Amino acid sequence: MLQRNVKATCRWRVLLMQMEFPTPVGLLSAADNPAMLYSDWVKYTILGISVTLLLLALGILAWQIFRCYTQPRSTHTQQDTLNNDLLYLDEKPGTAGNSSGAPSTRVKDLNTEVQKLSRCLSQALSLPSGSSQTEKDTGEQTTLKKVDGKLRFSIFYDQLQSCLVVTILQVEGLQEHSQKLYPFVKISLMWAGSHGVELESWLNEEGHGIEEPVIWTMLQDWRTRIVKGSCNPLYGDQFSCFLHEDKELRHLNLRMEVRDFDKFSRHTVLGEVRVPLGHLNISYPLELQEDLQIPQKDLVGEVLLSLKILPTSQRLEVGLHKVKTVPPEICSDTALYARISVQCNQCKLRYQKTSAVAHWLVSVFNEVFMFSLPEFPLEQCKISVSVYEIHMNRKSTKHLIGQLTVEKNESSEDKHWSLMMHSVRQPVARWHGLLM
Missing domain, CATH: 2.60.40.150 (C2 domain)
Known part of the structure; x- marks a missing residue:
């Protein structure tokens, strides 16, 4: 009986506590089901985005499969065969030989193949006008096989004032190739001063000694104005220079180069004219017209x-x-x-x-x-x-x-x-x- 009374008393106490502190039904249901924390429009929005991304991924996969099966393979096979012929052209045997021998396996270095292919492409795509002036000095004479055009100029030497006057009049007959020309003339007054330098003996191709070469020095250089888009430009530019007593005319050369202007300073030399002043009588103004020659180095x-x-x-x-x-x-x-x-x-x-x-x-x-x-x-x-x-x-x-x-x-x-x-x-x- 005592135990029954205790249990009844505990139950009444629990009921009284629940009545004093009631628990909200909404919180209990939310705690039991977390999905009810979000509203319906949020759930439908997330579902729509997921379905859209899934459809986009399936579309990209289908397009890649279609492209893989419809792309022709014959073109790649022919191109690979042509590249292999270019790469291994120098390694193929000269004669057909017997085919009954054991097949030989070659292990090729990837760097060697890339070098050979780059050489083939560089030889096919190289253009003389694209190289810079400072890097093509050795190959410039070989690239220019023919020079067209003439240069008209005048020279006068005033003996009283020791003044040399050079006037560039006109350039005629330049050939326009792939683009318009922007010609100008560079004038260099060269002096032969090899007597002041002791040169070692030079040898020709057979190993025999040849005559000591002349060392030149540039006393003065000038540039005419640039005439845009003309194959027969007119100049009329005049330049003067005072010469010292030790600079005799017989040791002076006048080098005039016709160049095509480039804004990146890669001027192309179209031709040149060299005039030894010691062989001319320039005590009076002398007008000359000379054909352009292949450029040479001094x-x-x-x-x-x-x-x-x-x-x-x-x-x-x-x-x-x-x-x-x-x-x-x-x-x-x-x-x-x-x-x-x-x-x-x-x-x-x-x-x-x-x-x-x-x-x-x-x-x-x-x-x-x-x-x-x-x-x-x-x-x-x-x-x-x-x-x-x-x-x-x-x-x-x-x-x-x-x-x-x-x-x-x-x-x-x-x-x-x-x-x-x-x-x-x-x-x-x-x-x-x-x-x-």
């Missing part, structure tokens, strides 16, 4: 260059030691510096510059530069050295003195390069002509 100095190859670490060392040029005027504040650039297997490396050195008869640099080669062995390599003249005491633009190139390709290689390859890990020094 020797303006010599450079002592050293090369060393390190095949294990794939590095190339280029040393610039001395530069021989015609000495400048007395009390000159000019200085020289060189810019060295290397191009290996269609990859152009970052160029490096020397420090500025005072311009003397022999300017000594003795600087060595290291170039990391992208790959080895080297099938093609080109080392270009450009020598510039600047003024130390005032700000002025740099002036190109001359350039030299040491090149190695599949068909031929420079003698300095071959000597370097026969003396691995040892520097090989050699004099090179500086051309302008």
